[in-house]
Amino acid sequence: MTIQDKKLEAQEVPLSRRRFLGLLGKGAACAGAIVGAVGAGSALGAAEAGSGKHAYQQNDKQYAEAVNDPPKIPEYNWNDHQWAMGVDTTRCIGCLRCMEACKMENSVQMDANHNRTWVERYVYLEGSNTALIDSQADPKNIANAGSETKFRFDNRYKDAKVEKAFFVAKLCNQCEHPSCVEVCPTGATFKSKDGPVLIDTTYCIGCQYCVQACPYGARSFNESRGTAEKCNWCYHRITKGLNPACVEVCPTGSRVFGDRNDPESPVSLFIRNNHVQVLKPEMGNAPNVFYVGLDKEVV
Amino acid sequence: MEHVFEHVTPFVGYVYPNETDFPWSQLIVIYPYITGLVAGAFVISSLDHVFNIKSFAPISRFALLTALCFMIFAPTPLLFHLGQPTRAFNAVITPHWTSAMAAFGYVAGFYLCLLVLEVWFAFRADIVAMSKVRTGIMGKVYGWLSLGSDDLSEHALAIDHKVARILSMIGIPAACGLHGYVGFVFGSLKTREWWSSDLMPVIFLLSAVGSGVGLVIVLYVIVSKFRKTPIIDETMRGLLYVMFTGVAIVMVIEGLEILEMFYKAREGIETVRELIAGPIWVGMYIQWGMSVFALLTTSALLVLNVHGKRLVTWLFLSGLAMMIGVLAMRWNVVIGGQELSKTMKGLLTFTPELFGRESLFTVLIISICPYVALWLVTKLLPPWGEKIEPEGRAFDVHKLA
Incomplete structure (x- = not known):
């Protein structure tokens, strides 16, 4: 089962x-x-x-x-795949269905301080050279929605003169050189052959060194389980040929997922047909989430 | 609604949503603090054992016991912090060697063994003497502690001395390694601008020596008052020299680190400035204020060539100041580093819990434990080189043979 x-x-x-x-x-x-x-x-x-x-x-x-008793997937061979994700920020409308789907699919803690994926809102007001940034976890957004589990941005800029605004979806970058794997003292977190960085929650000691080491803030700590948490691109789904939950629910196709070993997969086409960037390239982590339409202000 | 405001760490600017749950709390503040005290106390004990500087002889064995007692409790804050403390040994059984943390069990274990061995060799003569003069259960305990090696001939004592000296020699790089290593755990993280510095291991090591010397001074003065024994002037002068050197160098290096950070002025430097002026300003004032006080006091004591009671009073105060200053420094590093968001566009303000597993109460209990242990251990192994006089009989250890 x-x-x-x-x-x-x-x-x-x-x-x-x-x-x-x-x-x-x-x-x-x-x-x-x-x-x-x-x-x-x-x-x-x-x-x-x-x-x-x-x-x-x-x-x-x-x-x-x-x-x-993890489910067995006999027909899956992790040497045959190289998973990657693309995020087109120009398509994202900030509806946060990806966040909601992720929380449901992966039993992520429901409060605003534990997320496997989230969306950032960048707003340049007229005449400003820097962006105002917030995410769903911003207390104002939560106060406006009335709950941490209603994933909504508030409408705080409705009376402001906005010059430019966009959303950027964030999640674990499943880096080629993951800092979290480097610092894990037990090897409980590891890089799988097909790309995603996984956590063996039966072996994790809960030191949170990985939470510190991730440059993208993608990791959190599950207090009730005493172990680290992070996005694994819905490993249980992708190994069965399904898309990650966030990709599945995205109404605008802002998130793209696929196998880089397949030149015709959505992500291969996405990377080939666009000028893609990664987050914080200076960290040397070589992320596997590729972005289109990043801005100088994106953190 | 209250839920989010209850446990979320308040922030300004933009921080990643997961950052509002603080990973390393005040327990991780006292962990490097305690190991630092170990390193400092050990250095003092080895000044006599290795370098034969006689002015440190009266306190060298006490400093050694201090190092041992603090080392025993050094890993406890980590155990309280782990999400799965019962799996702590996973890091020892299957260490993942690319992790700076993986070696902790080995480094700490090695150092603890070294300390236990050195204590045994340094105290063997006393243990044997006490096994001969004490009666009842304590006599038996000392018998066991001597491990059946009750030879007190001059030759045997010379071997004890030599072995203790060699162990102490190994202990110096080991102590530096242990503490430089703790600095490495922080300094090697590229993610956190406030930690990511090549100077971090050196800063940790030097401030460790400063706080450790401070601890030995404070304990020596207090214990001497309680025992109503004279405080040896020469020893205090020796401690003054070490203290001055430690405090002067550590202030220069810490200053250099901050200067470098601001001179490089990488992206987000404005946020670093706000961190110092904002969430950690109290800590920074305490750290630098106490350091300056210790530096000025020790300088004055040196320049004015102060001896006697005034030396004791002012050196005691500067030792205490150093202990407090280094504790504040640990706070500023560990907590400050996390209060500066990884986005470099936001600041968090950490408020410690008062009660609970990871709370100030736990910190208090763990901080008291080494002192209690030291009190008990000095009862078992008196380090002051006094004659052992049970039931009116006087024995001089070195004449037993």
Whole structure:
């Protein structure tokens, strides 16, 4: 059984229970179950950030199961692929569906301080030579949305004279020379043959040296699991021929994913047909996320 | 809504969203502080053991025990900090050698073994003497501690002395290595502008010696007051020389590092300036204020050729100032480095927790432990070279043979 199957199963449980209890008509007994089911079925933003639990996300038991008995993928050979991602910042509209999808897909902690991917908003006001930058984690955006789990930018510039504005999606760059792998004292985080940098959460000691070493701020620390966290390009999906969740949900095609070994893959075409850049090239990490339309202000 | 404001680290400008969760807290501040005290105390003990500078003889064994007791507790802040402390030995069993941190277990383990061995050789004669004069369970304990080696002939004592000296000689580069290595853990990170400096290992090492000497001075004065024994002037003068040298060099190097950073003025230097004027200004004032105080005091003590009680008072104060100043320096480095965002366009302001696993309370407990351990160890192994006099009988260790 794959992680997805397990998740689907977990989703189904409260729904079927609702029907069952509804039939029985035991109002008092089913109240809790209905609340749970409604939570699962309603908008994702209704999740409770405080508990870090969400009906779509893995619970601790499912997580333990997935870690201790990872799904086997017999037909996948990591020597055959070289995954890469492209981000076209000129297409991004800052809808943050990628953030939401990522949090759901990967059971990322729901608060604003733990993200595997996020989107930055850059705004040049008229006459200014520098950009104002914020992300969804900005307290003003959260206050405006009313919750950390409603992924929205506020409308703070509606009365300002904006000269130029754009969004830049960020995620782990799955670097060729990853600083995080270099500093990991146990080897719990490692570079896979097909590109993504992965974490063995059963071996990580939680020293957070990798969190310090990442130049892109892509790593965070999961306090409840006591281990490091980061984007792995939805490794469980890409090894089955699917796109990462953020790519899948992007409504504008701002995110492009594929295999560089395949010259006709979306990412190979993206790199070939555009002048691409990477973030912080001076760090020497050689990122594998390629950007189009970066600006001097992008951090 | 309150949730985010509860545990998010407040910031100005733009910081990466994940940065608002502070990775290394106050526990990582006291870890280099404690190892620094070890290195400094060890240097003092070796001045007599290796270089035979007799003015340090009265405190060399005490300094050695101080180094041992602090070394025992050096890894504890790390254990409290780890997300998975039970897996701590993964780094030792399967070290990932490209990591600066992977060698920690080996470096610390080697140094601890070295200290234990040196203590045993330095105290063997006393242990044997006490196993002969003490009765009851303590007599047995000393018997075990002597490991059955109860030969106190001149030849055997000479061998003890020689071995202790060799161990001490190995200990000097090891102490420098241990602490320079801690500096390397920070200095080698290219990500953080505030840490990424080639001078970092040197700064850590020199400030370690400064704070360690400060610790030995403070402890020596306090212990002598409690024991009602005279404070030897020559020893205090010796400590003064080391203190002055340490404080002068470390201030120059620290100054150079900041000067270099501002002179290079790489991207984001305005944010560095704001960091110093903003989140860590108190720490910077304490660090530099205490250092200047220690430098001026020790200079005056040297110039005016002060001896006796005034020397004790002022050297005690400058030792204390150095300990506080170096603690502030550790804070400024470890916390300051993280308060400066990786975006170089934002600053965070860290507020430590008072209670909890990673809190000031934990820091307090861990900081007290080495002193308690030292008190117990000096009960077990009196380092002051006094005659061992149980039940009215007097034994001179060196006449037992």
